[in-house]
Amino acid sequence: xxxxxxxxxxxxxxxxxxxxxxxxxxxxxxxxxxxxxxxxxxxxxxxxxxxxxxxxxxxxxxxxxxxxxxxxxxxxxxxxxxxxxxxxxxxxxxxxxxxxxxxxxxxxxxxxxxxxxxxxxxxxxxxxxxxxxxxxxxxxxxxxxxxxxxxxxxxxxxxxxxxxxxxxxxxxxxxxxxxxxxxxxx
Ligand SMILES: Cc1cc2nc3c(=O)[nH]c(=O)nc-3n(C[C@H](O)[C@H](O)[C@H](O)COP(=O)(O)O)c2cc1C
Numbered sequence: 151x152x153x154x155x156x157x158x159x160x161x162x163x164x165x166x167x168x169x170x171x172x173x174x175x176x177x178x179x180x181x182x183x184x185x186x187x188x189x190x191x192x193x194x195x196x197x198x199x200x201x202x203x204x205x206x207x208x209x210x211x212x213x214x215x216x217x218x219x220x221x222x223x224x225x226x227x228x229x230x231x232x233x234x235x236x237x238x239x240x241x242x243x244x245x246x247x248x249x250x251x252x253x254x255x256x257x258x259x260x261x262x263x264x265x266x267x268x269x270x271x272x273x274x275x276x277x278x279x280x281x282x283x284x285x286x287x288x289x290x291x292x293x294x295x296x297x298x299x300x301x302x303x304x305x306x307x308x309x310x311x312x313x314x315x316x317x318x319x320x321x322x323x324x325x326x327x328x329x330x331x332x333x334x335x336x
Contacts, residue, residue: 156181157223158190161230161241165194168300169263173229175305176259176293179317184324186224191216193240200240206247217247224327225257225320226286228277232264232294236276245280253284257323259316260292263300270294289319 158177160170170192181188193200196217199210206217220226230237260277264270273292281288293313299306305313 152224153222154186155219155223156184156186156188156225156227157220158188158227158229159220159244160190160192161228161238161244162192163194163231163238163240165192167192167231168295168303169229169231169261171303172261172263172293172295172300172305173227176229176261176313176317177227179313180225180227180259180320183317183321184225186324189219190227191220193238193244196244200243203243203247209247217244221248221252223256225259225324226253227259227261228281229261229263230272230277232262232269232272235269236272237262237280242280248284250284253281253286255327256284256286257320257327258286258288259320260288261295261313261316262293263295265297267296267298270296287323289316289323291316291319 156177158173160173162169174190177188177190196213199213203209230241258281260273262272273294293316295309299309
């Protein structure tokens with residue numbers, strides 16, 4: 151079932167957040183290109199019940215609603231700040247609450263931010279295997295933005311161009327999902 155909704159989820163645990171801004175940019179671009187609605191959430195939005203939750207049922211109503219919206223999205227734009235060479239711990243805690251089948255076949259764009267260039271492969275070595283576990287359709291282009299790529303809150307032309315490439319790939323997947331659904335309904 152399609153909700154005609156692109157959902158961005160950012161692993162930032164404080165605000166303002168460069169990761170959230172980056173996820174917002176990519177989510178808006180994909181929604182615009184696909185002609186769909188969009189929503190963006192971050193770990194902060196899940197609130198206090200997240201830290202003690204051991205399953206989705208332990209979350210409060212708002213946090214449960216956000217997790218459900220992520221599960222039901224037509225496509226996801228995922229982002230995390232790089233912490234100690236990997237994704238943020240609380241971001242992983244949200245993902246750990248999902249059922250292994252929740253993201254199967256879902257188009258996903260992966261993004262991350264970091265202070266420097268040293269951990270730029272976090273998108274390939276940490277985030278991509280995580281979403282492979284869920285059998286999601288992760289697009290080939292993943293985007294890492296370091297501090298040098300974000301000057302005064304503006305993304306560099308190189309990062310904007312890679313984001314466009316990832317969006318084009320996700321739009322292709324969204325198109326083929328719609329045709330598959332149409333064929334299945336015949
Ligand atoms: C606890 C912590 C660990 C970090 N570890 C790394 C790291 O290993 N590599 C890196 O490039 N940046 C690291 N950073 C910098 C953040 O990844 C970077 O500032 C990020 O863009 C912050 O995103 P945000 O504005 O969404 O919070 C770390 C920052 C914090 C607070």
